[in-house]
Amino acid sequence: MKKFYLTTAIDYVNNLPHIGHAYEKIAADVLARYWRSKKIKVLFQTGTDEHGLKIAKAAKAAKKSPAEFVSQMVSKFEQSWKNLDISYDNFVRTTNPGHQKKVQDYLIKLQKARVIYRGVYSGFYCIGCEEYKTESELEQGRCPIHKKTCEKVSEAVYFFQLSKYQKQIYEIIKSGKLKIEPESRCNEVLSFLKKEKLKDIAISRSRVSWGIPLPWDKKHTIYVWVDALFNYLTGNHSQEYWPADLHIIGKDIIRFHGIIWPAMLLALKLPLPKKIFAHGYLTVSGEKMSKSLGNVIDPDKLVEKYGADAVRYFLLREFSFGADGDFSLARLEERYRADLANDLGNLVQRVLKMVQKYHVKIIAKNNQGLTGVEKDIENLKFKTALDKIWDIVITANQKIDQAEPWNIAKKDPKKLAQFLNQMVSRIILVANTLAPFMPETSKEISIQVQTLKIKPIFAKK
Ligand code: MSP
DSSP: OOEEEEEEOOEEOSSOOOHHHHHHHHHHHHHHHHHHHTTOEEEEEEEEEOOSHHHHHHHHHTTSOHHHHHHHHHHHHHHHHHHTTOOOSEEEETTSHHHHHHHHHHHHHHHHTTOEEEEEEEEEEETTTTEEEOGGGSBTTBOTTTOOBOEEEEEEEEEEOGGGGHHHHHHHHHTTSSEEESHHHHHHHHHHHHHSOOOOEEOEESSOOSSOEETTEEEEEEOHHHHHHTHHHHSTTHHHHOSOSEEEEEGGGHHIIIIIHHHHHHHTTOOOOSEEEEEOOEEETTBOOOTTTTOOOOHHHHHHHHOHHHHHHHHHHHSOTTSOEEEOHHHHHHHIIIIIIIIIIHHHHHHHHHHHHTTOOOOOOOOOOOTTHHHHHHTTOHHHHHHHHHHHHHHHHHHHHHHOHHHHHHHOHHHHHHHHHHHHHHHHHHHHHHTTTOHHHHHHHHHHHHHOOOOOSSOOO
């Protein structure tokens, strides 16, 4: 039986989940549901990244121990994914003892492979990125992403010989053996590999205590990014399902996944993931979401007001998955009203009401999905897929307006039955194709078609 191992990034738990995190989990969930419907054995893994300075600092600010702090935060993430109907199979917490043990084992294997050496790192550190920065990367001493002054540090560390893999990784990506999508992101990684000389990376920290102890030198903890990347191999059944068929991540963390991760896997002589897809970044009114700006959009609030399916639909219909997007509540309201309540909701209501009123026998059956949409989903072209589904919805409404079935009813009941069956067949087609995107709505439409217990699918807001 064919398998599909699909992962998302694991989220830092220093802050509450926002729609950027949700966007990624929703997209992955659509794929997981889609492949399951094709009878493929899916392992869908997500989780939380709980170590490092950033988290330790947040715990301190909340006057909690890191362990207590992360546990509380993790339950918020789990709750949000439940609210959004995210059907993951594994949820890896990097503070799980099982994960920690396996990461330590991988580190020992790396050491045995002689790709690790001891040294001292002196330079700058951005806590937001959890990454060392070179002076040339900084803008007036600040991280260009987090706009915060980077600390000057000097610490004893162990290095991983990343530099050794520069040429090999370039070839692997260039040849398509490891696919990076969209193309623009692939080119970004390739041109980085071509222009910059890769430096060895520090994989341990002696200044950071909130982390997994380095097995052969307990004064050090394992660098949080190394700890995090190994989650892809530490979940339940992750090793059996390895290599990952797809890592879904945001564009900001492409180098960790496209360069550091493959290098560690090469050192361990393990197969490489087949594909990495880096989605775009969501902003709010053109601004990065941040606590200090107070513009963080809470997915729970959206789900409470509009329902999980409407939020899932909106995020994937409004933005092309590979591109950046600007979130707007007004656009969500507009799409809720126009696309969901009007186009889809009305189509189902008016057709089923006529079926009921004119006592039409439903013979329409449709177990198929809409052709073309499957490839779009497989290629993570969710917006294109939804555009196609809505074409069917909109043209069905137009056909009804033109055909005026209420007039046919008076003259030709047979023709009416035929026409309404055609429309029901379209509705079933739409419901089937929508299933991975809007699982509850799809189910609800199917039930209403079968029972004719008709009620509005999207109440007017
Ligand atoms: N913990 C690391 C990932 C380790 S994976 C081995 C991390 N965490 S994060 O919480 O900052 O981000 C988690 C995921 O959410 C990343 O893929 C990131 O790109 C994505 N997003 C975070 N903010 C986002 C937006 N504003 N918009 C879209 N995606 C965003 O990075």
